[in-house]
Amino acid sequence: MRGLTWTVGSTRIVDDVTFDVADGEFVAVIGPNGAGKTSLFNLISGLIRPTAGSVTLDGVDLTAAPPHRRARLGLGRTFQSSSVFPALTVRENVRIAAASRGSCLRLWRRASADRAASSAAEAALDDVGLSSHAADLAGTLSHGDKRKLELAVLLATEPRIMLLDEPMAGVATGDVPALTELIREIHRAGRPVLMVEHHMEVLLGLADRVAVMHHGALLAIDTPARVMDDETVQHAYVGEPL
Numbered sequence: 285m286r287g288l289t290w291t292v293g294s295t296r297i298v299d300d301v302t303f304d305v306a307d308g309e310f311v312a313v314i315g316p317n318g319a320g321k322t323s324l325f326n327l328i329s330g331l332i333r334p335t336a337g338s339v340t341l342d343g344v345d346l347t348a349a350p351p352h353r354r355a356r357l358g359l360g361r362t363f364q365s366s367s368v369f370p371a372l373t374v375r376e377n378v379r380i381a382a383a384s385r386g387s388c389l390r391l392w393r394r395a396s397a398d399r400a401a402s403s404a405a406e407a408a409l410d411d412v413g414l415s416s417h418a419a420d421l422a423g424t425l426s427h428g429d430k431r432k433l434e435l436a437v438l439l440a441t442e443p444r445i446m447l448l449d450e451p452m453a454g455v456a457t458g459d460v461p462a463l464t465e466l467i468r469e470i471h472r473a474g475r476p477v478l479m480v481e482h483h484m485e486v487l488l489g490l491a492d493r494v495a496v497m498h499h500g501a502l503l504a505i506d507t508p509a510r511v512m513d514d515e516t517v518q519h520a521y522v523g524e525p526l
């Protein structure tokens with residue numbers, strides 16, 4: 285992203301943010317409450333249009349593209365609040381995502397597309413360890429398993445890059461290590477990740493770089509250890525744990 289800016293009235297909610305996520309890299313976005321992290325994700329995924337700046341994926345300028353086109357081009361995203369269909373089964377949730385990937389209007393290719401979507405869904409459920417819950421209604425899953433389901437839904441779309449907005453939000457403390465490990469494995473499988481996370485301890489050993497936002501601007505972007513040592517970052521977090 286280059287110079288990404290979003291102004292509401294006279295307030296700069298996201299202020300001239302520029303950084304790259306390299307192929308295979310894991311970049312975390314942190315910042316005090318209201319720093320503009322979710323707004324930045326909304327700009328990258330196209331839910332809101334920037335006042336200025338651009339978003340590029342693999343050299344393709346996506347700045348004017350609607351969210352569904354960005355998703356087609358490989359920009360996959362999860363949301364801060366749970367976004368599964370509670371009345372559908374776990375398998376159906378993932379299958380819908382997998383089918384959306386290879387959307388094909390030619391009737392004679394529907395059967396093979398269906399089979400491909402089913403096997404992509406099963407593979408994604410296996411990746412996140414939810415195969416044994418495939419027939420359960422998504423609404424009956426624990427909060428931690430719902431988060432895993434969201435990851436499976438995302439994986440089934442075979443994204444080029446994964447944007448995860450606070451995947452640990454609402455998850456019981458005891459489930460955080462397993463979910464962290466799962467995200468680590470998904471990343472190791474070769475996908476770059478951009479993840480909003482409040483807890484610095486989750487990011488140590490997970491993120492290659494940490495981008496710190498403050499009042500909409502990018503305050504620092506560096507390794508987790510160096511970011512934690514940075515005095516300007518510590519100052520931005522006065523009154524809140526880093």
Ligand SMILES: Nc1ncnc2c1ncn2[C@@H]1O[C@H](COP(=O)(O)OP(=O)(O)OP(=O)(O)O)[C@@H](O)[C@H]1O
Pocket residue numbers: 292297315316317318319320321322323324
């Ligand atoms: N549509 C909007 N109109 C006006 N102000 C907005 C809008 N969306 C967000 N804001 C404001 O922009 C600021 C940044 O919000 P945002 O949700 O991006 O921050 P955040 O860093 O994700 O916060 P949190 O850590 O609490 O999730 C906040 O002060 C918020 O009130």
